[in-house]
Amino acid sequence: MQRVYLDNNATTAVAPEVLEAMKPYFLDDYGNASSIHLRGQRARSAVEASREQLARLLNARPSEIVFTSGGTESDNQSLFGIVRASRSEAKHVITTTIEHSAVLHTAKELEKRGVRVTYVPVGSGGVADPTDVEKAIRPDTVLISVMHANNEIGTIQPLEEIGRIAREHDIYFHTDAVQAVGKIPVDVERLGVDLLSLSAHKLHGPKGVGALYVRKGTILRPLMYGGHHERDRRPGTENVPGIVGLGQAAELAGRHLADGMRKVGRLRDRLEEGILSCVPLATVSGDTSRRLPTTSNISFDYVEGEGFVIAMDLKGVECSTGAACSSGSVEPSHVLTAIGRKPEQARSSIRFSLGRFNTSEDVDYALEMLPRVVEQLRSLSPHYKKDAITAQA
Numbered sequence: 001m002q003r004v005y006l007d008n009n010a011t012t013a014v015a016p017e018v019l020e021a022m023k024p025y026f027l028d029d030y031g032n033a034s035s036i037h038l039r040g041q042r043a044r045s046a047v048e049a050s051r052e053q054l055a056r057l058l059n060a061r062p063s064e065i066v067f068t069s070g071g072t073e074s075d076n077q078s079l080f081g082i083v084r085a086s087r088s089e090a091k092h093v094i095t096t097t098i099e100h101s102a103v104l105h106t107a108k109e110l111e112k113r114g115v116r117v118t119y120v121p122v123g124s125g126g127v128a129d130p131t132d133v134e135k136a137i138r139p140d141t142v143l144i145s146v147m148h149a150n151n152e153i154g155t156i157q158p159l160e161e162i163g164r165i166a167r168e169h170d171i172y173f174h175t176d177a178v179q180a181v182g183k184i185p186v187d188v189e190r191l192g193v194d195l196l197s198l199s200a201h202k203l204h205g206p207k208g209v210g211a212l213y214v215r216k217g218t219i220l221r222p223l224m225y226g227g228h229h230e231r232d233r234r235p236g237t238e239n240v241p242g243i244v245g246l247g248q249a250a251e252l253a254g255r256h257l258a259d260g261m262r263k264v265g266r267l268r269d270r271l272e273e274g275i276l277s278c279v280p281l282a283t284v285s286g287d288t289s290r291r292l293p294t295t296s297n298i299s300f301d302y303v304e305g306e307g308f309v310i311a312m313d314l315k316g317v318e319c320s321t322g323a324a325c326s327s328g329s330v331e332p333s334h335v336l337t338a339i340g341r342k343p344e345q346a347r348s349s350i351r352f353s354l355g356r357f358n359t360s361e362d363v364d365y366a367l368e369m370l371p372r373v374v375e376q377l378r379s380l381s382p383h384y385k386k387d388a389i390t391a392q393a
């Protein structure tokens with residue numbers, strides 16, 4: 001049976017070039033990057049080369065890149081790091097209602113420790129209004145954290161405007177760019193961010209490695225204590241193969257950014273248009289004019305999301321009900337409820353996320369399977385039958 005992977009916002013396949021670049025650092029050049037012998041030096045120079053590759057993709061300086069274990073750590077480091085470094089007695093953080101749990105749950109933890117947090121709401125399109133962010137600023141605000149692109153609906157936030165506001169008020173600005181890096185241009189200067197989180201496994205790199213961009217001069221407390229790695233920002237022996245993989249993934253992402261993403265966007269649009277034209281009672285979530293080219297989130301009335309994912313999987317198509325981390329939970333997605341979807345609509349929403357390895361045949365196959373699955377699930381729904389009969393009467 002054909003298998004089609006449409007869950008690239010959850011994770012991506014490691015690119016063959018990435019795997020090849022990593023291999024020597026498991027087998028031959030396995031030195032500790034802090035050792036002074038040849039193997040150690042080789043590992044060190046690979047780490048520094050990766051830092052340069054990643055810095056180029058973000059228009060940052062290599063010295064501003066800190067390697068971490070992934071997006072979650074980078075988000076935690078940013079929020080805890082800024083709050084703990086701040087000398088003021090009262091501390092206030094601004095974020096949004098649609099952040100990933102790596103930011104939202106960190107913010108909740110900060111609240112338990114006495115930090116005040118404002119969760120700026122988003123409109124029905126899933127985009128925050130910069131004036132709402134500005135209105136939330138207080139004399140004790142130490143950090144604004146707004147994600148770049150949403151993982152569930154793909155909406156892109158107005159970071160440039162928020163960055164300008166943060167600068168005018170002299171407040172640190174962090175963005176969770178885990179879903180944006182490698183998919184749309186990300187330039188730390190243009191965005192005006194002080195901190196930016198990213199993760200290798202979302203851009204065809206390995207899992208368990210990521211980075212935090214830290215603008216020069218940013219005062220940040222480390223999360224962990226140990227050796228003097230990463231300029232005292234992040235202790236622990238460097239994950240050399242992972243870091244090399246991230247560097248290579250960044251290099252490839254830069255090369256594929258324009259053409260590759262145009263192709264992905266066309267495939268996504270064909271998938272979405274195909275679904276909307278042959279499946280009744282289907283609605284796209286999020287402002288389609290400000291969206292990642294990879295993502296389409298569609299709710300199918302009278303279809304239970306988890307059931308849909310299982311039925312599609314049995315047909316060979318892999319997609320998701322929303323954030324991977326919340327799958328299995330019966331709670332409707334916080335992102336979909338934040339944009340005003342009713343709980344039952346949120347529960348019937350499916351995220352299709354494409355990547356540069358998807359093909360036109362993948363879309364054809366998904367479009368062949370999907371209407372049958374929706375029809376089959378709807379035929380089992382007592383509400384659908386009842387409403388259809390009422391509508392006919």
Ligand code: PLP
Nearest residue numbers: 070071072100102151178179199
């Ligand atoms: N932030 C966003 C927006 C994400 O989509 C994810 C992963 O799904 C993360 C953070 C967490 O990244 P990681 O899996 O590298 O910890």
